[in-house]
Amino acid sequence: MRITVTVDGTGYTDEVEPRTLLVHHLREKLGKTGTVVGCDTSNCGACTVHLNGQSVKSCSVLAVQADGGEVTTVEGLARDGQLHPVQQAFRDNHALQCGFCTPGMIMQSIDLLADNPNPDEEAVREGLEGNLCRCTGYQNIVRAVRDAAGHMRPGAGPEAEQVADGERTTTGVGGDA
Amino acid sequence: MTAMAEPEVGRARVRKEDERLITGRTRWTDNIALPGLVHMAFLRSPTAHARITAMDTSAAKEMPGVIAVYTGDDLDPGGEVGMPNAWPITPDQKTPRRPMLAQGTVNFAGEAVAVVIARSAAEAEDALAEIDVDYDDLPVVLGVDDAVADGAPLVHEDMGTNKSAEWIFDSAEAGSGGDVQQAISSSEVVVTRRFRQQRLVPAFMEPRSVVVDPTAPQLTMWSATQVPHILKTMVAMTLGLPEHQVRVIAPDVGGGFGGKLAVTPEECAAVVVAQKLGKPVKWTESRSETMVSAHHGRDQMQDITISASRDGTITGLKVDLLADMGAYLGIVGGGVPVLGAFMFNAIYKVPAYRFSCTTVFTNTTLTDAYRGAGRPEATFAIERIMDELAAELGMDPMELREKNWIKHDEFPYTTVSTLTYDSGNYEAATAKAMQLFDYDGLRREQRERRERGDRVQLGIGISTFTEMCGLAPSRVLGSLDYGAGGWEHAAIRMLPTGKVEVVTGASPHGQGHETAWSQIVADQLGVGFDDIEILHGDTQSSHKGLDTYGSRSLTVGGIAVVKAAEKVIAKARKVAAHLMEASEDDLEFADGKFTVRGTDTSTAIQDVALAVFAAHDLPEGVEPTLDSEAVFDPENFSFPHGTHLCATEVDTETGRVRLRSYVCVDDIGKVINPLIVEGQMHGGLAQGIAQALFEEAVYDEFGTLTSGTFADYLLPSAMDLPSFTTDRTETAATSNPLGVKGVGEAGTIASTPAVVNSVVDAVRHHGVNDIEMPLSPMRVWRAVHEGDAAAGGPGAEAGGGLGSIDSAHGGAQ
Incomplete structure (x- = not known):
């Protein structure tokens, strides 16, 4: 096809x-x-x-x-040599070791922050439940996501990700969105 | 005087490795694509033990895209190739040949029986279904107790037994302690327990993958391995290749935890297939294949007896292990439980000790190193039985430990198992942990909950552990019949522009060596952190090494880096003295500069490097290079220790365990990078806690792995774990110049007994004195309500799902 x-x-x-x-x-x-x-x-x-x-x-x-x-x-995610705030936060908070789960973990983190721009620890853990990491014990990932939340501004990241409030609908396909 | 630059060692540097990894610019083995690349897929046995009576590959060969289909006899007509076991633990150890593809019989479900090579991975996979294999089932041997029973069916009929070896240490014979039987029979208190170390799956996140390119005289192999150097030598020896014509590259490797400390049938088959076809080949496994065919960890039955006087003084310790090796011996194999032999006595002064271990074959996936390898098993048993002894004596479990542990002023201390612990301070780590944990407050709450008969009971678990790290002094490995040494190599190249390349024989797969080694070299040479590049994982650039496992990289490989740097400075000193027309003895080296003592005449090491590159004006007889290499062989192991405290809330009506708080204070000696250390602790804790609460590789009575996917094997998610409180005390190791001890396995080794002790403590007043791991809600509930510690059986397994397993890859049918 x-x-x-x-x-x-x-x-x-x-x-x-x-x-x-x-x-x-x-x-x-x-x-x-x-x-x-x-x-x-x-x-x-x-x-x-x-x-x-x-x-x-x-x-x-x-x-x-x-x-x-x-x-x-x-x-x-990175634009003009600038890391996305979630990428930056993962680096700053040592939220990765081997880095294999990291691409998925970052993408899911961005999604959960779009739903909840200021999540508490519990909300971050819940939002990342479908992503497994064997290296970090998740603690620094949770810290990174909350750190990123503090640095995110509306419209951060690429254009395709810039969805205004209320526009996030159930158009996604598959996955656990 | 100029101010000293702030030392790099000790700084919480963010990692050099991360920028690529967070932007997806990665080099996983599966990413590699070469011109003409073809793909392999393995057909795996769905049955645990059977004779192969017929195999028809003709239909598979006709499938679209298929280039070749090979059986074991095609790859190894003489039936001579066997995967290496590098640690024959006794001279009479029985070591069955582990072929690339099964020949004659299959000995575990998941063993590869044929390989398809096709133009695409999907076409190779499609063709597997067209291979017709007839199996004549043989009796299946499962569980160590059944395997060693009289008249048990045999995994390997030609061996005449399911026992591989028996390894014994006796302190009376070694002269390091008394006779344990005598100690036990004359003691006031004796406690005996049988603990079960369930089987675990290492579960590195990156599935294994291998690419072999045979199109140049020097064959190149990329593999998702922890051990590129060992793999190169072992592949050459196993397949009879000239070692100098093999290059192994471990590119980005996504975790290992011991699970990629292996020389696998798939890797060897890839080499043979690539050579047969003259084309580059790739194999990347599915997760279901990982689960059944990559080695598992743990799986021991531990019979342990401790004796003491009424005041709590330990008088003797006796350990008898049955260790399940699975169907074959892996590269370390029986050496895993033997490593534990030295750790059962832990931090305690034990006057008499006997350890015996029988390694046993069963029709299951083989077991080998998994994070901690022998030491978690030992630590679990001793820390669990210390709690049981405390309960028997009516003592506080911490008080019992304190009574028996080695005091800080007694180091160096030679233990009953003959290791000499160089340093430690158990009192300091414990005091800090107790304070952070609020031990007294939690004990109070525990009492209150008990008194009011609360449905949710509180438990407190302790683990005061040590481990032997930094594998290993070569002479010790020699005395244990290990097939190699324990040294590590490093080299430093001083480039003309003042930049530095550091070559290491350690092979990181998530640990952060590029960052930590840069910090070490920055301090040693006085060059900038960002001016240093670490080269590793390619036997062409990093030509010598023994790789990464056993918390050895820093304590052995990092010290080799220091030794190489010292040689660079010694060479540079001669040249600097010549350039400044001074005596070598008058030069001081600090912050990257040689200064003539008492003057302001100085030259930077980078200037010396350029002068050496030009080589126009060097002292008589001096070679024009500052490049240096060193091989460091440690004198002793290192002995990290720590105090781990775990509080759990146990719902006595549902059996659910909630981790209320987890505090650990670890002493890993000097710290290079506290950020990395904290990350290692978190991840280690997660794996140890997962053994206690969640994970188990479960076989049904036919030898089918029922927890054969991530849907069934309960890797903890972020929701399953709490935030940990981690802290440190710092007692420098005296066995190496950095004072470092290693941190990679500490959290995993320490945490499992802390959690189980905590749960047992919560419900001990219900008559519970053990619950088998993993402590699933059903097991905990049955222990409380029915007094059944070993509440296994249908419905009580970890995971327990069955719906998602693919029989073509050795899973349930």
């Missing part, structure tokens, strides 16, 4: 097999290897990206379901 997907601001038109998962399309066809696969049961969340402004586990979305959609991966 022929699909067109905009990924990190660039449009790509490709032939894909109907069974191709979005994550495999991103990694293997588009070279977007910043997004990774950590499991095969959609438990780990390492493959989390944003589809049309909402977080999805890209192992649970078919590439064809993203046709016409706008995908943001961890590779598309």
Whole structure:
């Protein structure tokens, strides 16, 4: 099938097999290897990206379901050499060790901050429940997300992520958005 | 006088590694794509023990995109290749051959039986279903007790037994202590327990992956491994390749925890297949494959007896282990429980000690190193039985520990298991932890809840632990029949522009060595933190090393870096003296500058490096290089210690355990980077707590791993863990110039018994004196209401889901 997907601001038109998962399309066809696969049961969340402004586990979305959609991966967050506030906070708070869960963890964190710009510890933990990390024990991830919340301004990050209040609807596909 | 620059060591530097990792500019093995790359997929046995009576690959070979299908006999017609076991723990150890692909029999569910090579990973996967294998089932051997029972069926019939080896340490024979039987029979109090160390899955987040490129005379292998140097040598030895024509690269590696301390059948098969086809090949496993085929950890039955006098003074300790090796021995194999042999006596003055361990085969995935490797098992048993002894004596468990531990003024102290602890201060760490925890306040609340019969009871768990880190003095490894040394290598290259390249034989996979090593070198050479690049994980640039495991990287590899830096300075000193027309003896080196003592004449080490590069004017006989290397072999292990305190709330009506607070004060000696240390502690605690409460690799009676996915194996999420209070005391190690001890495994080793002790403490008044791990709500409830500590069986497993397992990869059918 022929699909067109905009990924990190660039449009790509490709032939894909109907069974191709979005994550495999991103990694293997588009070279977007910043997004990774950590499991095969959609438990780990390492493959989390944003589809049309909402977080999805890209192992649970078919590439064809993203046709016409706008995908943001961890590779598309930094702008003009400036890290996204959540990326910066992950670095400042030592919220990663091996870094394998990090792309998904960052994308999910941005999503949860969009829903709740000032989450308490419990809300952050709940918001990240679908993303597993084996290195950090989560404590510094929680700290990073709350730190980022303090530095986020409305409209931070790429354009595709800039959704005004009330616009966040249930248009997301799959995942646990 | 100029002010001294602020030392880098001790600063909470944010990591150099992070910028790439947070922006997705990563180099995971699975990211690698080469021209003409083909993909491998393994067919795995769905049955735990069977003879392969027939295998038909013809239909698979006709599938779209398929290039080749190989069986074990195709890859190894002579049946000679076996994965290496580097630690034969006894001269008569039985070591079955572990083939690349099963030949004749399969010995665990998940063992690879055939490999498909296709143009895409999906096509390779599709073709697996077309391979027809006939299995003739054999009796399945599960559980160590059944495996060693008389008349038990055999995992490896040709061996005639399921026992691999028996390893014994006896303090009476070693001359390090008394006779334990005598001690036990003459003591006032004797407590005996049987503890079960359940089987765990290391669960690194990055699935294993390997790429082999055979298209140049020197074959290149990328692997998601902790041990590129060991892998290079072992692949050469195992497959009979010339070692100089093998290059191994561990690019970004997404966690290991011991689980990637391995030389795997898949890696070796990838080499053989790549050579057969003359094409680069890639294999990346699915998570379901990881669960059944990557090695597991723990899995011991521990029979432990402690004896004491009525005042609480320990008189003897006897430990008998049965350790489940699974179907084969891995690279460390039986060495894992043997490492624990030295740690059961822990921080206590034990006058008589005997340890025996029998390593046993079963029809399960093999077990090998997992974070702590032998030491968590030992620490769990001794810290649990200390609580049981305290209960028997009616003493406060901390008071009992204090009565028996080595006092700070008794170091260095040679233990009953013959290790010499160089330093420590258990009193200081404990005092700090008790204060942070509010021990007395929580005990008060515990009493109040008991008195009013509260449905939710409070428990307090203690773990005062030590560990042996910094593997390892080569002579000790030699005395234990380990197949290699324990040294580490480092090299420093001084570049003409004053920048510095540091080569290390340690192989980080999340630890932050690039940052920590830069801090060390910045102080040693007086160069900028950002002017230093750390090279690792590629046997072409980092040609010598023994890699990363056993909390060894800093205490061995970091010291090698220091030694290499000292050599750079010694070489530079000669040149600096020549350039400044001064005597070497008159030069001081500080903050990167050689200064002629008592003058303001100085030259920076970067200027010396440039002068050496030009080599126009060097002293007679001096080689034009400052580059230096060093290999450091430690004199002794290091001995981090700490006091961990855990408060749990246990709902006696539901069995649910809630972690109320967790405080630990660890003494890991001098700290290079407190940010990294804190992160290591958090992650270590999470894994140790997960063993106590959540995780278990569960097999059904057919030998099928039922917790074979992340849907079934309960890795804790952010919701399952509390925030920890971590703090430190600092007693420098005396065995190395940095005074460091290692931190990678501390949290995992210490935390498991703290949690279990806490839960048992909460419900001890219900007659409970043990609950088997993981402490699932059902187990806790049944212990409270039915007095059943080992409440296993259907419905009580960790996880317990069955719906998502794929039988093509060794899972349930």
